[in-house]
Amino acid sequence: MSSQVRLRLLPSAKCLFDEPVQVKVAGLRSKQLVTMRARSTDDKGVMFSSSATYRADGSGEIHLDKDPSLSGSYVGVEPMGLLWSMKPDALHKRFIKLSSLNPHVVNFSVHEEEEGKMLAEVINERFLIGDGVSRLPVSKGNIRGVLFTPPGRGPFPAVLDLYTFGGGLSEKRASLLATRGFVVLTVALYGQDEQAKNVKAVHMDYFEEAIEFLKKQDKVGSEGVGLISLSKSGDVALSIASYLPGVAATVWINGCSANTVLPLHYKKREIHSVLTFDANKAFLTETGAVNIKYVLKSPLLEENKTSLIPIERAKGHFLFVASEDDLNWDSHTFMNEMMERLKRHGKENFESVSYPEAGHYLEPPFGPYCPSSIHGAIGMPVVWGGEARSHAAAEVHMWRKIQEYFRTHLSCDAEQTNPKL
Numbered sequence: 485m486s487s488q489v490r491l492r493l494l495p496s497a498k499c500l501f502d503e504p505v506q507v508k509v510a511g512l513r514s515k516q517l518v519t520m521r522a523r524s525t526d527d528k529g530v531m532f533s534s535s536a537t538y539r540a541d542g543s544g545e546i547h548l549d550k551d552p553s554l555s556g557s558y559v560g561v562e563p564m565g566l567l568w569s570m571k572p573d574a575l576h577k578r579f580i581k582l583s584s585l586n587p588h589v590v591n592f593s594v595h596e597e598e599e600g601k602m603l604a605e606v607i608n609e610r611f612l613i614g615d616g617v618s619r620l621p622v623s624k625g626n627i628r629g630v631l632f633t634p635p636g637r638g639p640f641p642a643v644l645d646l647y648t649f650g651g652g653l654s655e656k657r658a659s660l661l662a663t664r665g666f667v668v669l670t671v672a673l674y675g676q677d678e679q680a681k682n683v684k685a686v687h688m689d690y691f692e693e694a695i696e697f698l699k700k701q702d703k704v705g706s707e708g709v710g711l712i713s714l715s716k717s718g719d720v721a722l723s724i725a726s727y728l729p730g731v732a733a734t735v736w737i738n739g740c741s742a743n744t745v746l747p748l749h750y751k752k753r754e755i756h757s758v759l760t761f762d763a764n765k766a767f768l769t770e771t772g773a774v775n776i777k778y779v780l781k782s783p784l785l786e787e788n789k790t791s792l793i794p795i796e797r798a799k800g801h802f803l804f805v806a807s808e809d810d811l812n813w814d815s816h817t818f819m820n821e822m823m824e825r826l827k828r829h830g831k832e833n834f835e836s837v838s839y840p841e842a843g844h845y846l847e848p849p850f851g852p853y854c855p856s857s858i859h860g861a862i863g864m865p866v867v868w869g870g871e872a873r874s875h876a877a878a879e880v881h882m883w884r885k886i887q888e889y890f891r892t893h894l895s896c897d898a899e900q901t902n903p904k905l
Contacts, residue, residue, distance in 0.1 A: 488511040489509065489511040489512060489594060489604040490511050491594050491603075491604035491605060491606045492507075492510070493505045493506070493507060493508075493606055493608055497606055497609065498611070499608070499609075499610055499611070500612075500663060501581075501587075501612050501660060502850060502883060504563060505564075506547070506548070506563065507548040507566065508546065508547050508548070509540070509546040509594050510544065511544060512540040512545065512546070512603075514540065514544055515541075515542065516540045518538055518539075518540065518546070518594050518596060518597055519537055519538075519594070519596075519597055519600070520535065520536050520537075520546075520556075520594055520595075521533065521535045521592070521593045522534045522535075522566035522567060522592050523590070524570065524591065525589075526579050526581060527580050527581055527582045527586060530574065532571060532579060532852050533571065533573070534557040534558075534565070534570040534571065535557055536554075536558060536565060536569075537553060537554045537556050538551055538553060548561075548562070548563050548565070553565060557569035557570075557571070558873060564849075567850045568849075568875075568876035569853065570852040575856070576773055577854075577857060578845070579851050581612060581655075581656045581851075582654055582655065584613040584630075584632070584655040584659035585612075587609045587612065588611075588612070588851070589607060589608070590607070591608075592606050592607075593606075610850070612655065612659045612660060613659040613663060614663035616635025616636075617632055617633065617662050617663050618635075619655075619659065622669065625693055625697075626689075626693055627671060627694050628672050630658065630669070630670050631668070631669050631698075631701070632661075632667070632670070633667050633701070634662055634666070634703070638702075638705055639704060639706075639896050640666055640667045640704065640705055640706075641667070641890055641895070641896055642667045642698050642699065642709045642894070643658075643661060643666045643667070643709065643710040643711070644670075644698055644710070644711050644712075645661070645669065645670035645671070645712050646670075646671065646713045646714075646717035646720055647672060647673060655670060656848060657670070657848055658670035661712070664887055665891075666890060666894075667704050669697065671694050673686070684746070685746050686720060686746050688723060688728070688748060688749065688750040688755075689749075689750060689751065691720070692724075692728050695724075695728065706732065706896045707730075708731055708732025708800060708894065710731075710732060710733040710890050710893070711724060711725060711735065712886065713735065713737060714845070715737075715738055715739060715845075716739070716740075716744060716861070718736045718738065718739015718815075719739050719740045719742060719743050722736060722741070722795050722798075723743065723793050725798040726794050726797045726798045732800045732801065732893055733802075733803070733894055734798070734800060734801070734803070735803045735805065735886055736805065736819075737806075738805065738807055738810050738815040738844050738846060739818065740759065740783070740813060740815070741783055741792065741795075741818040741819075742756075742759040742783030742791040742818075743756035743757065743759060743793060744780070745758060746758060756791055756792075758791060759780055759781065759791040760780075760781045760787065760791075761780050761781060765778045771865075772865060773856040773865040773866050774864060775867050776812065776813070776862075777812065777813060780813050780814070783821075795822060795825070796825060796826060796831060800893070801833045801834065801835075801893045802835070803835055803837075803885070803889045804819045804823065804834060804837075805882055805885075806818075806819040806836070806838045806839070807838070807842035807843055807844060807846060807870060807878065808839060808840045808842070809842060809843055809869040809870050810842075810869050810870075811866070811868055812869070819836060819838070837885060839874070839875075839881075839882070841871040842871075842874055842875045843868040843869035844870070845868050846882055847879060848879065848883055849876065849883050853870070853872040853876060855867060855872075856868060
């Protein structure tokens with residue numbers, strides 16, 4: 485490596501997963517053409533990488549927050565482009581971070597354009613959990629999950645994080661929300677049976693038990709709890725908000741307005757059937773992944789009325805988040821249908837945000853964008869939709885929006901803390 489070339493990450497090479505860094509290179513020749521690279525390995529051992537070509541200024545410096553990439557994984561001025569544009573070394577792989585204890589470790593490097601010789605490198609440790617946040621695995625009654633609690637006396641707002649199909653229990657979103665000042669319990673969608681092959685139904689009693697557990701935590705100060713969901717867990721969240729007391733705020737991200745995949749049970753009886761589908765509307769794309777956007781039938785059809793969730797019964801508030809290019813299902817249409825239904829019932833307890841070129845998997849920002857991966861429910865690769873740059877921007881906006889929303893609707897006398905590393 486060249487002793488003259490310096491690659492720096494500001495303000496620090498250690499940060500939280502959802503925080504941007506400034507990438508700067510100095511010590512290059514005037515107008516020198518170089519390749520910037522980033523690479524990382526996820527919790528499943530899959531390698532992700534990106535590269536972009538930059539030209540140094542007259543002083544031999546490159547600043548990713550103002551200088552454009554000329555070619556590579558992305559073009560233009562994209563300060564965090566090396567992170568969100570990282571692609572797996574195999575088709576149909578999604579970036580997986582299962583445990584909050586393992587940081588997202590990214591190797592940034594700068595190389596001579598022609599020979600590829602490495603000139604400098606730096607390691608970026610992107611932590612999923614902040615200083616002082618406690619992590620407690622929960623195995624109580626039927627509950628299987630992890631409880632995250634911020635440092636300090638509190639009281640803090642409480643959030644139940646409903647994970648979904650696609651790799652078991654993920655802690656990333658929950659641990660980052662706790663780092664931002666929320667007590668968060670993340671639970672596997674099926675409780676004790678999450679890994680079981682013979683799951684026949686989703687039981688709402690399980691989530692009722694989880695909510696009661698969460699409300700009893702010493703540092704919880706909000707009168708009602710919040711729910712955050714994505715995909716299949718979106719309709720579960722709608723049902724919880726509609727039937728169970730004590731839910732003050734629900735975040736629904738790219739879900740459905742009706743019950744999907746498995747019947748919903750409560751108090752030992754079925755309360756919602758499964759929304760029907762037409763497999764003939766799925767089609768194979770040139771990548772080898774399937775597009776299933778229009779497979780689900782309309783929940784407004786008479787034959788599907790028993791799957792439709794009566795959100796007009798909900799006492800709490802809703803935040804609907806939809807990607808207009810979601811290819812998993814037509815979440816934007818589902819969102820519009822729900823808002824119209826609430827309006828017809830004289831309800832004003834909702835707000836919405838939509839993202840024109842974002843795909844299905846909207847998660848905390850600065851992780852690699854995923855165009856396709858194995859679908860947890862159907863066991864084959866599907867396309868998720870979206871354009872990488874727009875999807876990455878949507879995640880940044882959505883993440884701020886969710887935190888603001890929960891702070892507004894889960895108000896308590898919390899001492900607002902924002903732990904840092």
